[in-house]
Amino acid sequence: MIELSGIGRDFEVGDQPVHALAGIDLEIRDGDYVSLMGPSGSGKSTLLNIIGCLDRPSAGSYRLDGREVARLPEEDLSRIRRHQIGFVFQFYHLVPRLTASGNVELPMIFAGVDRRERAERVAQALEAVALSPRARHRSEQLSGGERQRVAIARAIVMGPKILLADEPTGNLDTAAGAEIVRLLEERNANGLTLIVVTHDPDIGQRARHRLRLVDGKIVSEERDAAGQPPAGGAAQAARAGAL
């Protein structure tokens, strides 16, 4: 459960204070599927970073599963990111010198998981994104879609509760993008909270809980009936890709 109230985030750009976010109140239930839309500079990514504990709000309260995390020290935020949150980025951010499985293994190395268990979980995660045959390939040997699938495997390998995706299809062609959306929705169907920042209205419309930001404020919030997972996620995604 994510509860934000009165969240603000100010930056100093030169001498000018910029209010990237102001007065955000938001509740996201476990297992929800949220899309964050809005023009460039509206604060979508900033909000995503605060939810992901990569950034701290300048004002307001952020309760994650009932625990106030807005003022926690950096160490504790690292631990929350490690165990509860998975990130997927527009530019994949794979470590180029590592193979697909090496990249998926990375979060577990920093979490101190032992080697045998790591190998097992890497295999499972790659299986989940249908990339097992590419496990030994390095990122430059993979297509964009494959790279993003490795990134999804890396995001889910620690078994987080929340999956955050910042323009996950922004750099992909429609077919590859549709496959990524399908995989993300599949994780959501398995119970993960999924929050997607996107420019693409077709993808944004797929979410059950749709938010629109302008100038750091939520200007619209729509919610479908709760507990209604998208029927036949894969088929729908394929259709979205064809549009």
Add this chain to the structure above:
Amino acid sequence: MRFRDLLAFSAGALRGHRLRTGLSLAGVAIGVASVILLTSLGEGARLYVTGEFASLGSNLLILFPGKTETTGMSPFVTGAPHDLTLDDAEAIARRVRQARRVAPVVFGLATARFGDRGRDIGVWGATAEMLGVRKIRLATGQYLPAGDVERGQRVCVIGAKVKEELFAGANPLGELLRLGNERFRVIGAMAPRGTSIGVDFDEMVHIPVSRGMKMFNKTTLFRVLIEVSSHEEIPAARAAVIELVKERHGGVEDVTVWTQDAVVSTFSRILALLTATLAGIAAISLTVAGVGIMNVMLVSVSERTREIGLLKAIGATGGQVVAAFLVEAAILSTAGGAAGLAVAFGLTRLLRALYPSFPVQPPDWAVGAAVLVSVGVGLLFGAMPAKRAARLDPIAALARR
């Protein structure tokens, strides 16, 4: 995070940039190797020189006229010091119980001529005792005759080079060699020996000491070398010699006695200082290698900005990021240090094989210090880039393409 995984992760990052890694390894290796090589050479020189002195026999006293501290400076010493005479030397031989051999020496320069060849050489006036005291070996003939110090026959014993240059391979025994205005019959030739403590035995001629004193118009001896029966008796012998000469010189202590130990320890001190200086110079190259490591690490941090941002996003703490980069720097410096050690040991071994008489030996302290310093340098110069990595703002880092 387990240490083995940390090590593997950092090693992997280094393997990703082979050229850069190789160059900074080479920097550290050169630094460590130069520390060890230079100190080995310094230490080798020290061992060589002290060994040379020891080969003289460690039971030697060297007596020479004049009191070094006071000559011409003290208002209480009136007139010149007394001459150190052959009689003094004889008295020492007779009355100082610990003295096994006493070899008086006078020294001068003269032109030696044989036929139409001439050569400027050092002439030592000596006695038969010199043979044992300076452990002289003869190539042919005999050394100066024993007994009858006063008479001073015109005979001489020539060095190996003098023999080679003036007699050109012919047998010199029985020939007449001109030294200055006098002729000396050659009765022996020394085996080649080379330079021993600044004295080139190959380029000198030995003649009887009393003949030498007349020839160079000297009233005082240059040195008296006294061989003591055992090392333990050196202090007693030294005191006895000074006491005896003082008594003979009317109660004035106007001679100086050097012991072998004092000479050796002086040289040893000077050369140890030399070694330390060399080590200091070499340490500079090690520091330069450290700056090289820092440079490599800084480049690595700025090149891997996105990776660092990602590591933070997936839950690496600032401490873990510092550790990862420090371990990288430590791997560079330890591996470089190990390579430097291998190179240095290889080269010293080669030097020993090429010059067996020169004991090139890496001193233990230098090996230990070089390894410690190289690792320390790696950590010290790796710390700043690692901290910079840990402070990187993950959002800004990830926003980069």
